[in-house]
Amino acid sequence: MLIAAVIFTMYQTSPAQKKRPKRSLTPTVAATPTTPEIDYKVSMSKPSSHYLEVEMSVKWQQMPELLELKLPVWTPGSYLVREFARHVQDFESINAANAVLGWKKINKNTWQVETKGSKEIVAKYRVYANELTVRTNELNDEHAFWNNSALLFL
DSSP states (O other): OHHHHHHHHHTSOOHHHHHSOOOOSSOOOOOOOOOOEEEEEEEOSOGGGTEEEEEEEEEOTTOOSEEEEEOOSOOTTOOSOOOGGGGEEEEEEEETTOOBOOEEEEETTEEEEEOTTOSEEEEEEEEEOBOOSTTSOEEOSSOEEOOGGGTOOO
16 A cells, blocks of 8 residues: 555656646747748750750749849869850740749859749750760760759759
8 A cells, every 4th residue: 555655646746847838749840931842844855956955943932032043063073163054045934824034144154033923933944965974964866864963953
């Protein structure tokens, strides 16, 4: 009987314990800025043309009025600055309703898109791909090879 009384006393809550707020088993998430959801689609409709066709979709609840898309100028393992953007052609941008959005190239590797309050934009462009190295892109009737640094905007 004494053992049962000791165990019962051990598990009773003290007045100090009653004042403590109960912990939730549900994890809480700190308020942080949302990050964009970015998807890429790479197509090769005419391999003999050596053009890779890219669609980049950006969904972002906190989309800025001017969204900057940058193509890298360097790739790991390379000791030189590469001019990947020189192969970008036919750039265009639209919103989710297929309305054309204005854009301009503001430096050698950066395109700036006027989002006009859109929460989703799609950038479409082609990249000439006719150089087979570990740091470039090549597309022909026999194969396709690309390096994301030389193809995809960030």
